[in-house]
Amino acid sequence: MTRRREPPWPREPVEEAQEILAQRAAQRRQPEPPPPPPAEPGGPERLKRTFTFSVEAVEALEALRYQARKQGDKVTYGELLDEAILELARARKLV
Numbered sequence: 001m002t003r004r005r006e007p008p009w010p011r012e013p014v015e016e017a018q019e020i021l022a023q024r025a026a027q028r029r030q031p032e033p034p035p036p037p038p039a040e041p042g043g044p045e046r047l048k049r050t051f052t053f054s055v056e057a058v059e060a061l062e063a064l065r066y067q068a069r070k071q072g073d074k075v076t077y078g079e080l081l082d083e084a085i086l087e088l089a090r091a092r093k094l095v
Contacts, residue, residue, distance in 0.1 A: 046078075061077060061080060061081070065077065065080060068080070
């Protein structure tokens with residue numbers, strides 16, 4: 001009868017082994033991405049949303065952006081929409 005060899009490391013209780021495995025898994029995880037940069041000082045707070053527009057609205061938005069770029073302004077869709085929404089709110093005397 002051959003004698004069974006013991007492993008070179010000590011046996012650990014199940015809870016301790018699970019804790020070690022959890023620590024190793026945490027080390028392998030990717031680091032969290034850095035937080036977004038803070039808003040410009042004194043600038044308005046921005047919120048990110050998703051909207052659906054009609055084809056006509058998107059074409060008008062593209063035309064406005066193209067016109068602004070021809071004049072040398074680099075504007076984003078968000079800036080154009082921000083301006084348009086505030087103009088509509090003023091026209092309806094909401095702001």
